Amino acid sequence: MATMPASASDLLKSFKLKTKQQELLIRVSILCLVYILAFITRLFSVLRYESMIHEFDPYFNYRTTLYLTENGFYDFWNWFDYESWYPLGRIVGGTLYPGLMVTAVLIYRILRFLRFAVHIREVCVLTAPFFASNTTLVAYFFGKEIWDSGAGLVAAILIAICPGYISRSVAGSYDNEGVAIFALLFTFYVFVKAVNTGSLAWSLASAFGYFYMVSAWGGYVFIINLIPLYVLVLLITGRYSMRLYVAYNCMYILGMLLAMQIRFVGFQHVQSGEHMAVMGVFFLMQVFYFLDWVKHMLSDTKLFQAFLRITVTCAVAVGGIALGLGMVSGYISPWTGRFYSLLDPTYAKDHIPIIASVSEHQPTAWSSFMFDFHILLFLFPAGLYFCFKRLSDATIFIVMYGLTSMYFAGVMVRLILVATPAVCLISAIAVSATVKNLTVLLRSKNKVVQTGSTKGSGGSKSSSKALLDQSQPFQKNGAIALLFGAFYLLSRYATHCTWVTSEAYSSPSIVLAARGAHGNRVIFDDYREAYFWLRQNTPQDAKVMSWWDYGYQITAMGNRTVIVDNNTWNNTHIATVGRAMSSYEDEAIEIIRSLDVDYVLVVFGGVTGYSSDDINKFLWMVRIGGGVFPVIKEPDYLVNGEYRVDKGAAPKMLNCLMYKLCYYRFGEMLTEYGKPPGYDRARGVEIGNKDVKLEHLEEAFTTSNWIVRIYRVKPPNNRWWLNRYKFG
Amino acid sequence: MGRTSSTKEDAGALFHSLRSAYAATLVNLKIIDLYVGFAIFTALIQVVYMAMVGSFPFNSFLSGVLSCVGTAVLAVCLRIQVNKENKEFKIIDLYVGFAIFTALIQVVYMAMVGSFPFNSFLSGVLSCVGTAVLAVCLRIQVNKENKEFKDLPPERAFADFVLCNLVLHLVIMNFLG
Numbered sequence: 001m002a003t004m005p006a007s008a009s010d011l012l013k014s015f016k017l018k019t020k021q022q023e024l025l026i027r028v029s030i031l032c033l034v035y036i037l038a039f040i041t042r043l044f045s046v047l048r049y050e051s052m053i054h055e056f057d058p059y060f061n062y063r064t065t066l067y068l069t070e071n072g073f074y075d076f077w078n079w080f081d082y083e084s085w086y087p088l089g090r091i092v093g094g095t096l097y098p099g100l101m102v103t104a105v106l107i108y109r110i111l112r113f114l115r116f117a118v119h120i121r122e123v124c125v126l127t128a129p130f131f132a133s134n135t136t137l138v139a140y141f142f143g144k145e146i147w148d149s150g151a152g153l154v155a156a157i158l159i160a161i162c163p164g165y166i167s168r169s170v171a172g173s174y175d176n177e178g179v180a181i182f183a184l185l186f187t188f189y190v191f192v193k194a195v196n197t198g199s200l201a202w203s204l205a206s207a208f209g210y211f212y213m214v215s216a217w218g219g220y221v222f223i224i225n226l227i228p229l230y231v232l233v234l235l236i237t238g239r240y241s242m243r244l245y246v247a248y249n250c251m252y253i254l255g256m257l258l259a260m261q262i263r264f265v266g267f268q269h270v271q272s273g274e275h276m277a278v279m280g281v282f283f284l285m286q287v288f289y290f291l292d293w294v295k296h297m298l299s300d301t302k303l304f305q306a307f308l309r310i311t312v313t314c315a316v317a318v319g320g321i322a323l324g325l326g327m328v329s330g331y332i333s334p335w336t337g338r339f340y341s342l343l344d345p346t347y348a349k350d351h352i353p354i355i356a357s358v359s360e361h362q363p364t365a366w367s368s369f370m371f372d373f374h375i376l377l378f379l380f381p382a383g384l385y386f387c388f389k390r391l392s393d394a395t396i397f398i399v400m401y402g403l404t405s406m407y408f409a410g411v412m413v414r415l416i417l418v419a420t421p422a423v424c425l426i427s428a429i430a431v432s433a434t435v436k437n438l439t440v441l442l443r444s445k446n447k448v449v450q451t452g453s454t455k456g457s458g459g460s461k462s463s464s465k466a467l468l469d470q471s472q473p474f475q476k477n478g479a480i481a482l483l484f485g486a487f488y489l490l491s492r493y494a495t496h497c498t499w500v501t502s503e504a505y506s507s508p509s510i511v512l513a514a515r516g517a518h519g520n521r522v523i524f525d526d527y528r529e530a531y532f533w534l535r536q537n538t539p540q541d542a543k544v545m546s547w548w549d550y551g552y553q554i555t556a557m558g559n560r561t562v563i564v565d566n567n568t569w570n571n572t573h574i575a576t577v578g579r580a581m582s583s584y585e586d587e588a589i590e591i592i593r594s595l596d597v598d599y600v601l602v603v604f605g606g607v608t609g610y611s612s613d614d615i616n617k618f619l620w621m622v623r624i625g626g627g628v629f630p631v632i633k634e635p636d637y638l639v640n641g642e643y644r645v646d647k648g649a650a651p652k653m654l655n656c657l658m659y660k661l662c663y664y665r666f667g668e669m670l671t672e673y674g675k676p677p678g679y680d681r682a683r684g685v686e687i688g689n690k691d692v693k694l695e696h697l698e699e700a701f702t703t704s705n706w707i708v709r710i711y712r713v714k715p716p717n718n719r720w721w722l723n724r725y726k727f728g
Numbered sequence: 729m730g731r732t733s734s735t736k737e738d739a740g741a742l743f744h745s746l747r748s749a750y751a752a753t754l755v756n757l758k759i760i761d762l763y764v765g766f767a768i769f770t771a772l773i774q775v776v777y778m779a780m781v782g783s784f785p786f787n788s789f790l791s792g793v794l795s796c797v798g799t800a801v802l803a804v805c806l807r808i809q810v811n812k813e814n815k816e817f818k819i820i821d822l823y824v825g826f827a828i829f830t831a832l833i834q835v836v837y838m839a840m841v842g843s844f845p846f847n848s849f850l851s852g853v854l855s856c857v858g859t860a861v862l863a864v865c866l867r868i869q870v871n872k873e874n875k876e877f878k879d880l881p882p883e884r885a886f887a888d889f890v891l892c893n894l895v896l897h898l899v900i901m902n903f904l905g
Binding site: 198199200201203204207241242243245246249250253254256257258260261267270289297298300303306307 | 741745746854857858861862864865868880888889891892902903
């Protein structure tokens with residue numbers, strides 16, 4: 001009997017690990033669990049619907065990835081696409097960011113090499129969750145670099161489920177941001193590591209990270225402006241050091257050279273106004289190096305101060321003059337509209353309606369912040385406080401990243417994504433530091449009690465210890481209560497994030513779901529039905545005209561040439577389509593014939609109540625068309641400034657091509673019980689013009705729920721010989 | 729008012745101190761420096777002449793300029809070998825100077841004939857600037873006076889330098905066109 005427990009405890013003791021090993025085991029297991037969690041929380045739409053690509057932009061990425069797998073890299077890099085933007089075509093090789101496609105094809109090749117027979121579509125669908133898992137690992141290392149490993153773990157957990165990041169990286173969202181956020185965080189981590197160690201190898205890694213970011217997303221401009229801003233802040237606060245010099249110079253030269261290998265970026269690093277900051281700071285660093293050398297040679301500090309003043313003012317003046325000359329002579333191009341509208345949010349509304357029309361480019365509401373960040377929103381200022389308490393090169397960086405990205409997140413909804421890693425890291429610092437302080441309180445109380453009991457000396461000491469003992473329980477209880485509170489908040493955060501992911505961010509947009517009358521789930525697959533009809537029932541060289549939103553999907557799934565698509569690089573071409581949609585049928589048919597169009601596609605939500613259809617987008621077509629062709633005037637389509645489609649609507653609205661195509665044969669349709677025929681469920685009114693007759697187009701196909709309607713352009717009438725006789 | 733005059737005095741004092749530091753060098757080194765200065769000056773005169781009359785027998789122009797430049801470079805090498813102080817730093821300094829100088833030559837050439845294959849021009853200039861920058865970083869990391877790099881062995885610094893140069897030149901070769 002006595003030997004059994006002895007051997008059992010000996011057994012346990014033999015398994016017992018040292019504290020360091022225990023800690024390592026806990027850390028590794030937490031990271032593994034977080035890795036898996038980040039992957040599986042993004043799989044809602046794959047489980048509910050099927051493994052397919054969502055939205056609009058990912059279809060273009062998927063089509064290019066298919067092309068890359070079939071034709072190889074050289075053909076992909078030099079690809080001229082004649083199936084979009086008819087008749088202009090598009091130089092795809094020079095106008096896309098290849099990082100995402102190359103990454104997906106690389107993963108596909110590796111899996112194929114290991115004899116897993118996957119289809120490229122599955123790889124594309126699951127690329128974003130895979131890279132989200134990798135981002136959590138990078139966040140752990142970054143948190144460890146800035147603060148300590150505890151903060152790193154919390155950062156990994158927070159970023160794994162944060163809705164701001166999930167929104168653009170669910171399974172099926174095969175878009176640039178899925179890979180780009182990983183590249184962004186990786187570049188920042190490696191650069192901060194390079195500044196901390198001053199090693200050339202880490203600077204080289206940061207140059208490669210920057211290259212990957214440039215190849216993946218146009219948001220690399222944020223990196224190339226944040227890093228010089230950070231270096232400038234370090235220089236101003238007197239933190240110039242040799243490590244900073246080595247890290248920044250190596251990263252600048254190698255990063256700039258690597259970035260210029262991407263054809264879409266080209267020579268922008270030496271010619272565009274958005275990239276001049278990094279060059280200016282490069283020259284400023286040389287000036288600082290020179291000043292350091294002079295300081296080293298001179299032994300007199302007064303002389304050096306004067307020299308410093310003269311040199312810095314001269315250097316800044318020379319730089320300013322050079323920049324001014326460059327901009328005035330036009331060699332350095334000014335900030336483009338997309339990035340200028342970040343500094344001046346009202347710019348796009350007045351000058352570039354295409355940028356203003358995208359819903360993701362609108363300023364952010366408070367509810368969006370709360371929805372996407374939850375408790376991180378008030379942990380962020382707490383984390384800033386902790387960062388300011390322990391200032392170092394790394395914490396200065398994360399503070400700057402957090403503040404600049406929060407400003408941009410406030411200007412444009414889409415940029416909440418860029419702010420998410422910074423918010424997660426800073427909040428992690430707050431959580432980790434608070435929890436550490438609280439647990440230290442818990443532990444120290446036991447030590448004091450022990451020393452009190454072992455010593456047990458004179459009266460005064462015992463009375464003071466008694467006082468101490470009296471306040472200690474309050475502290476200990478307070479600490480326990482606060483710890484429970486923190487645990488409760490974090491669990492609410494996890495619940496909120498999962499709910500948001502399930503409800504809001506997992507819809508594929510191309511397949512719609514609704515609740516039927518009996519509570520059953522009804523699926524509308526009209527988009528794919530229409531595109532496959534196009535693919536199977538139209539001639540190979542047919543050209544389809546639709547609004548630019550659907551261009552990518554039509555070329556990817558319908559495999560037909562389109563007139564305009566989501567790339568929106570040619571405003572006049574889009575305005576031509578907008579003009580055609582908003583004119584009377586006789587004028588529109590001229591434009592349609594001049595563009596060689598065979599089929600016209602519109603999206604209509606009146607039968608199902610789907611509100612993102614072309615009638616709701618129609619005013620943007622008018623605005624964009626009117627921006628180039630003054631014959632289209634927006635007030636013609638409004639009644640007292642109000643947009644209506646019922647009996648009181650403007651006559652031009654009731655007879656324009658878009659109205660006719662959407663409401664053709666709709667006047668006889670009964671959509672809802674108790675309402676008259678022709679009741680538009682999306683607008684909630686009975687339509688004004690029920691008797692729609694089409695002269696030059698005929699209906700080719702309408703999907704089962706009337707969401708997508710396709711019309712064929714009829715050949716010109718047979719009475720040409722009469723016209724010829726009349727006009728000689 | 730008093731401040732500007734004091735900066736002038738300070739600038740003057742600065743010049744004096746630098747000048748006196750230079751005056752402490754040996755006589756033979758000063759002779760070599762004069763020779764280098766003369767050679768560079770002759771090269772500049774030839775460039776100005778070419779700018780005035782045109783560069784028709786281009787090989788003649790090039791040989792003239794490069795002979796001056798070459799002899800300047802060789803004289804600097806001699807100066808290094810004759811000088812008793814830190815040899816290895818002077819070698820790195822010479823390399824940096826040579827690289828920057830090559831970059832300047834390419835810029836001047838571009839100003840003369842135009843920048844048509846812009847990628848070739850950029851890759852040429854940036855390879856020179858890049859290798860100069862990397863050599864300066866190497867110099868910083870190898871210098872024993874820098875306390876921040878105390879525990880970085882010089883072999884590791886040199887290996888990093890070689891790796892970065894390798895990447896730099898691979899990218900340049902891709903970009904050259």
